[in-house]
Amino acid sequence: xxxxxxxxxxxxxxxxxxxxxxxxxxxxxxxxxxxxxxxxxxxxxxxxxxxxxxxxxxxxxxxxxxxxxxxxxxxxxxxxxxxxxxxxxxxxxxxxxxxxxxxxxxxxxxxxxxxxxxxxxxxxxxxxxxxxxxxxxxxxxxxxxxxxxxxxxxxxxxxxxxxxxxxxxxxxxxxxxxxxxxxxxxxxxxxxxxxxxxxxxxxxxxxxxxxxxxxxxxxxxxxxxxxxxxxxxxxxxxxxxxxxxxxxxxxxxxxxxxxxxxxxxxxxxxxxxxxxxxxxxxxxxxxxxxxxxxxxxxxxxxxxxxxxxxxxxxxxxxxxxxxxxxxxxxxxxxxxxxxxxxxxxxxxxxxxxxxxxxxxxxxxxxxxxxxxxxxxxxxxxxxxxxxxxxxxxxxxxxxxxxxxxxxxxxxxxxxxxxxxxxxxxxxxxxxxxxxxxxxxxxxxxxxxxxxxxxxxxxxxxxxxxxxxxxxxxxxxxxxxxxxxxxxxxxxxxxxxxxxxxxxxxxxxxxxxxxxxxxxxxxxxxxxxxxxxxxxxxxxxxxxxxx
Numbered sequence: 001x002x003x004x005x006x007x008x009x010x011x012x013x014x015x016x017x018x019x020x021x022x023x024x025x026x027x028x029x030x031x032x033x034x035x036x037x038x039x040x041x042x043x044x045x046x047x048x049x050x051x052x053x054x055x056x057x058x059x060x061x062x063x064x065x066x067x068x069x070x071x072x073x074x075x076x077x078x079x080x081x082x083x084x085x086x087x088x089x090x091x092x093x094x095x096x097x098x099x100x101x102x103x104x105x106x107x108x109x110x111x112x113x114x115x116x117x118x119x120x121x122x123x124x125x126x127x128x129x130x131x132x133x134x135x136x137x138x139x140x141x142x143x144x145x146x147x148x149x150x151x152x153x154x155x156x157x158x159x160x161x162x163x164x165x166x167x168x169x170x171x172x173x174x175x176x177x178x179x180x181x182x183x184x185x186x187x188x189x190x191x192x193x194x195x196x197x198x199x200x201x202x203x204x205x206x207x208x209x210x211x212x213x214x215x216x217x218x219x220x221x222x223x224x225x226x227x228x229x230x231x232x233x234x235x236x237x238x239x240x241x242x243x244x245x246x247x248x249x250x251x252x253x254x255x256x257x258x259x260x261x262x263x264x265x266x267x268x269x270x271x272x273x274x275x276x277x278x279x280x281x282x283x284x285x286x287x288x289x290x291x292x293x294x295x296x297x298x299x300x301x302x303x304x305x306x307x308x309x310x311x312x313x314x315x316x317x318x319x320x321x322x323x324x325x326x327x328x329x330x331x332x333x334x335x336x337x338x339x340x341x342x343x344x345x346x347x348x349x350x351x352x353x354x355x356x357x358x359x360x361x362x363x364x365x366x367x368x369x370x371x372x373x374x375x376x377x378x379x380x381x382x383x384x385x386x387x388x389x390x391x392x393x394x395x396x397x398x399x400x401x402x403x404x405x406x407x408x409x410x411x412x413x414x415x416x417x418x419x420x421x422x423x424x425x426x427x428x429x430x431x432x433x434x435x436x437x438x439x440x441x442x443x444x445x446x447x448x449x450x451x452x453x454x455x456x457x458x459x460x461x462x463x464x465x466x467x468x469x470x471x472x473x474x475x476x477x478x479x480x481x482x483x484x485x486x487x488x489x490x491x492x493x494x495x496x497x498x499x500x501x502x503x504x505x506x507x508x509x510x511x512x513x514x515x516x517x518x519x520x521x522x523x524x525x526x527x528x529x530x531x532x533x534x535x536x537x538x539x540x541x542x543x544x545x546x
Contacts, residue, residue, distance in 0.1 A: 079108065
């Protein structure tokens, strides 16, 4: 194959350019010059729904309060009008949002996006010093807070509006009357305008502020919409990811575009989630790997009627084949989908889009429409063919604009002609499915060998007495680094260090063996389920030279 010839029909790989192309049907996107916000785009797709207002847009999982799609639209329009005419927000302003999940958050998001006001959401559990740095980076003109989070922005010179106040309810509900000549709909939002500033996970270093455009979110919403499966009734979905995460934000746009009824939980807890599935007849769950693991390992699911459940989507971190096998066996008839994405790609850029694709367990799916990928040798920079491991690079309309005030990170991450370096070691197989090996920076260097912690963690998860696990490098004078496992045992288990090491040694090459084991009560994770390896390292500090 030479340059200019079509890519391979199964892998999407073009030997001439050494690039993987998406083999999915291209998704139509509005002309890039059209004035259009991500919110307006999602609502335009929703207006074509056969169910129109038959489905609830939002359901409060605790109170059971439902907001219909017609109410959702009215709330969005009224709130946008208030924020523009009373608060004085205008296009290109930045708004800081620090709130737990609630049915008011997606209404706020749509209102801000419709005005061209960028959303900068933060984790409510962040410390005041973390919030202060995020505010310095994002430079917001207003902060949307709750009574529980207001103290974290107090004294920072930003106007605050309480999302959980009665006044906010009246902002969403009041009639629109104004002597102004121009209506709210006249705000002309360009697709390349800033839609959101989202803080990257920050599991290995300082947090970075990714700038995502309306075009980015339009592209990912279009992929979901044009790949949707035909249904005879609206889906009822529950997303456990917080709205401040890219997973939650893109999910809110996708759900409106597909006219899904969204069950909103303030915070995840396994029993509450399972109860909500039963009570509201949830058809689709969006979760992270630790929740899939909990559903497999915990007997609580036996106490609820989960018969409505059709599919579970899992992302944010790799999910092992053993856990996938156990899930399918336990929840017979429920499809387990996986996907791969980053804050920097506006969400999922690889995903399984059908029950048939989901059977390729261990994979996170195929490349999204309109996108390209490369597998690059991190040492030589050579582009690699199917089946070879290297760093994943991606390009397409979902890739971010860049990081705020961070030229070094931008030059390291965004390279040549719009390619984004993901920092993940991956390979694409002979059917075009992506497999994630591990983070490039987290590979353990043992005597010149590279040991992926994720592989060992997935094996540990398959042990019946292990509830959760994490693996990090431990310094060793002879080997350089050795794998150390943090293990959460099942209650009343007598599992010891020797048994854990023997269990792994029987399944891996000698250089991959776990050499040390520390038993722990829980594995620290961020909001998207990723292991906070820095926190685990701190646990060892009093006892080591790490």
